[in-house]
Amino acid sequence: MNIEQLNADYGIADQLQFSLGQGDFPIIKINNAHAQAMISVYGGQVLSYRPTSAPEDLMFISEQAYYQTGKAIKGGTPICWPWFGPDPESLGRASHGFVRNRLWTVQSTSTTPSQEIKVKLGLVDTPETRDIWPHSFDLSIEFTIGSTLKIELITHNTGEQPFSITQALHTYFQVGDIAPLRVKGLEGAAYIDKVDGGVQKQQSGEIAIAEEVDRIYLGVSPALAVEDPTLNRRIEITASGSQTAVVWNPWVDNSTKMADLKDDDYQKFVCVETANAANEVIEIQSGTAYSLTADYRIVQL
């Protein structure tokens, strides 16, 4: 991708510029009246978002993240698509699908009347993607950078046959300290406990994280929150098109094992993922589209 050409075609004076980031991946830097943000064209993911009123970034990005073709960037908002988690057909394909480690294309940038910036990236099938997953698709993701961060992932089925997907906005929220943190809005919800062999359980009270947590919550409400007394803030998550939510923290052993995390990184983030996962498989008919959205707001306490 030619950065000069991207700036000529899609740059917005003083507010949106393309440059080469780590690994020479093209990144989009946004600075408007509402917020500062950084979006990676590789992976189609937000790396950083901070509203002007917030002292700290919404996102966690690992200092040891890979910026290498074929690998996912650990942090921000990776996209799991067209499957969430391990290969659903056990064919040995990569976990979380194949779009989080691929270069997307820039489709448009614009400014809204309320001075938000919209960035739209896309991916369509190629012979190579059809070898991995034999379907025709037009996937787009639209980011709206304003006083909140909105993400809309739209899957168009451009083939002749229906196809099924699971997916997630695998967002890594930066937290001041994992110990006093609470995830709210899932009280009483059923969940699949991936740390306990996939047994189904019921959440009692708010979620506190004091060990490895890897859960798919079922039948969830569209409004969740992460309350972080250390950063003195609450992150409000409003989802649509999603009835499952994933809560993940690797804890110390997995942080140590993962080469793209530092040993103590588990203390610095929690993933609360807006998803269609487990039994929430989405069938998309030929010629139709499905939209999954999340809106993130930081409320300082």
Ligand SMILES: O=P(O)(O)OC[C@H]1O[C@@H](O)[C@H](O)[C@@H](O)[C@@H]1O
């Ligand atoms: O290391 P990855 O492939 O980005 O995945 C991280 C985690 O992602 C979570 O969404 C999964 O529920 C976990 O099981 C997984 O370990």
